[in-house]
Amino acid sequence: MTSNKLLQELLDRVARGDIETRDALEHLVEAFRARPFEDLGFAKVDHHRAIRQGFPEVILGLGKTPAQIAAIAQEIVGRGSTLLVTRASAEAFDAVRTVVPASTYHLEAAVITFRQQDVAPGKGTIVVASAGTSDQPVAEEAAITAELMGNTVERIYDVGVAGIHRLLGERHRLVTARVIIAVAGMEGALPSVVSGLVSVPVIAVPTSVGYGASFGGIAALLGMLNSCASGVSVVNIDNGFGAANIASLINHL
Amino acid sequence: MTSNKLLQELLDRVARGDIETRDALEHLVEAFRARPFEDLGFAKVDHHRAIRQGFPEVILGLGKTPAQIAAIAQEIVGRGSTLLVTRASAEAFDAVRTVVPASTYHLEAAVITFRQQDVAPGKGTIVVASAGTSDQPVAEEAAITAELMGNTVERIYDVGVAGIHRLLGERHRLVTARVIIAVAGMEGALPSVVSGLVSVPVIAVPTSVGYGASFGGIAALLGMLNSCASGVSVVNIDNGFGAANIASLINHL
Amino acid sequence: MTSNKLLQELLDRVARGDIETRDALEHLVEAFRARPFEDLGFAKVDHHRAIRQGFPEVILGLGKTPAQIAAIAQEIVGRGSTLLVTRASAEAFDAVRTVVPASTYHLEAAVITFRQQDVAPGKGTIVVASAGTSDQPVAEEAAITAELMGNTVERIYDVGVAGIHRLLGERHRLVTARVIIAVAGMEGALPSVVSGLVSVPVIAVPTSVGYGASFGGIAALLGMLNSCASGVSVVNIDNGFGAANIASLINHL
Amino acid sequence: MTSNKLLQELLDRVARGDIETRDALEHLVEAFRARPFEDLGFAKVDHHRAIRQGFPEVILGLGKTPAQIAAIAQEIVGRGSTLLVTRASAEAFDAVRTVVPASTYHLEAAVITFRQQDVAPGKGTIVVASAGTSDQPVAEEAAITAELMGNTVERIYDVGVAGIHRLLGERHRLVTARVIIAVAGMEGALPSVVSGLVSVPVIAVPTSVGYGASFGGIAALLGMLNSCASGVSVVNIDNGFGAANIASLINHL
């Protein structure tokens, strides 16, 4: 866009007396009103924000075709940005690696990554804790995302509250975290217990693991929203990526 | 705000050669970026919009104290605008009429009104149809709102689908409408039947009338969302005002 | 069971003086307490009931293997009873017709039938009305069931309330019914309107037809439970068989 | 209405040659098209229906003021009809008895009645069974309604399924019914068990009795809709009146 150029010209005409200031004013007011915001540098601010956050656009694979994913991936990598595709099928990866041969597919997490030199390091450690082995795919989505966003990640898996001693046995690792992601299905009690053991923010991720009255993760979600520990905030069911993004925002503060 | 004045001054200085165009450009770009939108005439657009819609701000009485309502009412009336307070208690009216003595309280609709000369007339008739006598307060909220917004309103009440002949008996009045508001609780079937009889848009308002499995209007709401008639759109439960506002928007097109 | 024989023997012994009445009493009281109810003729009453109702056991195909269905079908037909299998797949029919070659498969209704001479005729006509063409499988399940149970059935299909004139155009057929089954998905308003046109009981069947906020038939179910017409009772979603069974019970009164 | 009188006059004019048949035809066609249905005898059919059903309009007290209820009651009684007000408060009764001094208030059922000579007797007995003492208000609403509609009513109360012997002990009374109303809160299992013991239609009424996961009657409602007994149809939560109306329709067949 050449909006600055146009403004310059207008001002030049005013300076030259080629245009009445009253008329110039009218033009300016019009411009303020009608001009798309991105012409005003607004989109630039958005770019700044991407830079400040230390991470570019992420591709949610869900509901996109392999071809679409590959196309966007190529564009992102092409401009020097780190690539992250979540909820990516093996087919999607087949398409992506034809355009980004060095990309990696994390099967369990269903995530495609390709790291470039554009990510700022986080300040501390993000601990990703998960309750059961079935919660691991979501935990891995969170852990890989957090790592790609420049954070040191510590995984503490299979520490569900029904065997509380396993979690307590990992307390020395928990307390090293600057922020914790706690992933759990079924009754979703892990974040509450974890939050009571530490003094850092806990991002809770309910998973759709369970059956019957787990209602695809609703039981865990409600459990987390009603946490009796006051340091717990919650993201959508199975949203490992979202939790990692928030944890990374915090860890870059 | 004096933003135009400031711009004028800047341009004058450019015209006088008191300032370099390069510096003036910098000032302008800065203004585009940082200045609150309402300073840029954005809020004016909003005012224009109020004028185009033919109706100023409305007070939702729910969750406001009588004193708060009266204060806002005074301000609205003071700038020459028509007053509409919805979900207004008798106590709210007591407070309002101390500052707007000529205002009227519509008990059944729980609405306070005071009409001024700022409302453009709608083009056709808005029919407000309701299923049962208990739906009437919501229907009246819609009808009074629509009238205050400059529309001719025709009321067709107590024409529930269980006595279909009563509704059919009013068909000649239904077909005079430019837009119809259909208000119903319980199973909420009225809009479907009405929409099948006419060729104009039908705004459906579910009411919380009913008991047991009506779940405070959910049954009616779902019925209306699933209408087998394709000319029906829906607003929130008991939202007579919202339906009237949309109907009035349509009737002013 | 030979319980009567045993009682007879006991009484004979009492009559012969072979046993004290006090001891015989003890035996009797014991029998009253411990004996399974069906040994006491209770199951017979159940058989009587089947006869009174005019219909034997029905096979719900859902969740049974073709082999299981065929085995039960063979037993039912073998004792001279009319056969009805609901929710029957084509595979189930393949299995059934190897053992009941003369049985019929009603594809749309997913029902297998084989009529024998054990069903009493109903007194009047059962009208089966349905709202849309997609409701027809459920309506057919109801209609075929009702016919098999000895009732005269009149089908009035595709008379949804959004085209109310089609339903009204069938009013002369509606009023011939002794009991009406009204089948509808989406907003489920048909039973309310039908009930307002007649003076006989209306059995409402919500169907899972619809999408989005129909929630697999919940919208229709709630609509019917909240019917503003007071002659409507409701069965489970898609339960055409249940509606027909109740209608037949009524029509045999 | 005098529509027949008008038709008679038109025909008389045709007979007298006062009007051309072509013009008379036009008048007639116009009447067919535009005239409100009730003018065409449609409302009469409605009246016939009331007569056939053996019962006139009923007042649902819920959401009406005592004054409104009294006014409608006076009108109904004035035209010689039996009066039934459901969900009536003591205040409503105070208002009603000023205009219908001989009316009766049934406190537990919250029902006002005044019987006149316009109700046809039902053919058999309606049994009203209820599970717990807290279900009794709803059961009484059903029982009193059914009696007022001309039916012989047998009450079998406090026969919940957790003490199955009490219900079985009443089996001899259950089997005398032509139609049964089964009222239950909590898990709502009574209709299923009752239906298995008889061969007549069972109208199930869920009540809002219970706490916690009874969800104001939803648990009972779902239980009844999923009844494993196929002779059960269901009405809205706490809708004793509706159940009685349907039972009465059946009992008058």
Add this chain to the structure above:
Amino acid sequence: MTSNKLLQELLDRVARGDIETRDALEHLVEAFRARPFEDLGFAKVDHHRAIRQGFPEVILGLGKTPAQIAAIAQEIVGRGSTLLVTRASAEAFDAVRTVVPASTYHLEAAVITFRQQDVAPGKGTIVVASAGTSDQPVAEEAAITAELMGNTVERIYDVGVAGIHRLLGERHRLVTARVIIAVAGMEGALPSVVSGLVSVPVIAVPTSVGYGASFGGIAALLGMLNSCASGVSVVNIDNGFGAANIASLINHL
């Protein structure tokens, strides 16, 4: 139907004295009562309505076989009407183009169309705005439907509220609309923001896009029903067609 002819004959007989007026009256009253409504011109009104609305019957492909769809399509096209099949599979299109070779399949929208000369043009522009790329199929269903119904359609896609500047950047296109369709999944906030920027009716379409606590579109649906902007009405989840139909009704006013 020849009802007018029959009436004429009756009147002629009255005029000739061939029949007593009393007997003729009886015949007439009988006719008023029993005759199907469509015989009275009622169905004709329905045809008129189709003409006034500018659009004939539409085929909802969901739950219909390709053969059924093709048959109805052939009938519609045969009588000169424009064809619209929604929720059409590729198989359905294979069947349709054997009978309507010139028909078009819109893959993303899953819509089959064939335009004929029977559709009246709308008055203004309908803007279809959508939040994310996954909402596009629903948006396209709406856009293609609206176009086929004679409207000028402007598409503004991928303007979700999390990147508000993109939406604001399109404000100059938004304000050209006479009516707006806003399509969004997830939290469904787009219609609220859009409605605050314009002064025309906004039809909101929730989509089933999302996962976890989006519950197949319920989150978006509730968000839209609770819109803090008062110009928003809502249709069923994924109901792009319905939104377009309402928008077209409005745009033809």
Add this chain to the structure above:
Amino acid sequence: MTSNKLLQELLDRVARGDIETRDALEHLVEAFRARPFEDLGFAKVDHHRAIRQGFPEVILGLGKTPAQIAAIAQEIVGRGSTLLVTRASAEAFDAVRTVVPASTYHLEAAVITFRQQDVAPGKGTIVVASAGTSDQPVAEEAAITAELMGNTVERIYDVGVAGIHRLLGERHRLVTARVIIAVAGMEGALPSVVSGLVSVPVIAVPTSVGYGASFGGIAALLGMLNSCASGVSVVNIDNGFGAANIASLINHL
């Protein structure tokens, strides 16, 4: 009842030859069929059961008037049974103590008790654990019920999982239990953690404590049903009495 007396007489008549054995048989078979079950000793079994369970009938105060409660209480106490009234208001207690002056009112638990010598002692200790102070009324209802039913009760209160060390600090008391009742609102995670620490059955009681997305105890209920610990079974929300009754049944095994 004198059923045994009647049987005795019948047998005496058989013994005397006053009646044919065939006729006597007929009488007997008839008696088996038609006689109310409680006449057959069935109710006695029920009495036996009460004795075996160690506890008579309990009065649920909810929805009963003080007068009704007092009347039943008087009857229960009069036959020498221990009295338990749950969900009892202060008014109910005022009524009860006029007839059972020595009864006690437990304010927090809303329970009225009067112990008599008819309750068998349980074998071990029932631990009642609760998460927060607001769960205490439900925990007390359970504890007092369990004590009254003859059990030794140990209370471990305020051991919610957010401060896991408090619970672990009570582990030595937990492991003394033969059965545990775990009471918790909000996310309801206590039973899972407790069950992982012991090897006895845990009865989980969700409470309605919480706000917002606790939905009156649903969150806790779902959490408990989805417990990752396999020794947890659940009762209704706030049902302290029910949990105690089951725990007592187990503790008397």
Add this chain to the structure above:
Amino acid sequence: MTSNKLLQELLDRVARGDIETRDALEHLVEAFRARPFEDLGFAKVDHHRAIRQGFPEVILGLGKTPAQIAAIAQEIVGRGSTLLVTRASAEAFDAVRTVVPASTYHLEAAVITFRQQDVAPGKGTIVVASAGTSDQPVAEEAAITAELMGNTVERIYDVGVAGIHRLLGERHRLVTARVIIAVAGMEGALPSVVSGLVSVPVIAVPTSVGYGASFGGIAALLGMLNSCASGVSVVNIDNGFGAANIASLINHL
């Protein structure tokens, strides 16, 4: 772990004077604080618990690959423990029997078992009762689990409450139970009726059997939670294993 060995060595060094008691104290305190709990005998307690409960870890097959299941199975069997895999597919069994050739696959229950000599016998009989034939897979999961855990199991199947006589006919078997598992889908009324017939704890298992408003087992779950019988506690939908585990815990008391 050899923690005890390490402690022994430390103490020996103290005894030998090889280490100062102050230093030894430091080591000990350190061990108490930092060492994972299982190293401190905590895990041993856990092992003790497994021994006391009479059953080792169980594999939930759901969401694990055949290879994963086989690996864990091999480990469990290798340390002499009895093997139980629930929700096991045929593929899982194929993998398991390559490592545990003598294991058995229970097709209907979807359970893999291999019994070793490490399970203590329960004290009495566990009755598993189920309502319909479709509930049998869940009932079998419960029955096989209970048997493997050392309990005598009595199966009473197909005793749904709609044919109450069948259940009553099995009353003599019901009363032999020390604990009862009652399995039912649809309205889930079986546990209530069963509990009223016995004086032992009843564990209720709702199943996902049903359609429409059974909502995948919610109706049955709610019915059981609202049981009017006070001896019923509930586990998750389809959780036959959990019910058996609790019943076995009780039966080993």
Add this chain to the structure above:
Amino acid sequence: MTSNKLLQELLDRVARGDIETRDALEHLVEAFRARPFEDLGFAKVDHHRAIRQGFPEVILGLGKTPAQIAAIAQEIVGRGSTLLVTRASAEAFDAVRTVVPASTYHLEAAVITFRQQDVAPGKGTIVVASAGTSDQPVAEEAAITAELMGNTVERIYDVGVAGIHRLLGERHRLVTARVIIAVAGMEGALPSVVSGLVSVPVIAVPTSVGYGASFGGIAALLGMLNSCASGVSVVNIDNGFGAANIASLINHL
């Protein structure tokens, strides 16, 4: 506790040969097993944690009596800690100020505070943004809590998304935040839009503001959980305190 002293003595006895190492080992193992965790310094860690977080225990006023609240308040203030009571009624404040006369009652937020010198300052600014005036009580609960916890708080109220320019007009203040709390009822769209404008974590608080299909805040809650912006995490409905606590944890990192 003197556990270290006891250990010292034990080791001394070992050193002196007063006790066999085998016996000493036994004592130690016993101690590891049975000793409450807080004896092991675990509780101390908890105290450390309170100090690190910069905030002591908080009183949730909901469901506590004024006397209970005052007693806890006195204890907290007595040990030099800052006092915070949330959801406090005016009655609670009356009780509290008798024991903490200098405490303050924030009426709109329903919060009682008394600041002492024990709170560490946060690093940056916490912005509390709210959508409507009715959301203000929850926003104030958050703002006052955050201030009391040592944070600089900036309030941006009444910036709902339906008037997007008001929010955009405050963008310069938004971007000063280190963490943002976004409070909104109805459709709850504010956090999504805010998160798109900044690069810091956003804690979303749904409020119960709204009516009809807002379902007491569920609509807003779902909207926030489904936010299309990836920097949003959510707390329970109306949980202003919880959001502030998390924001403060982050702001103290």
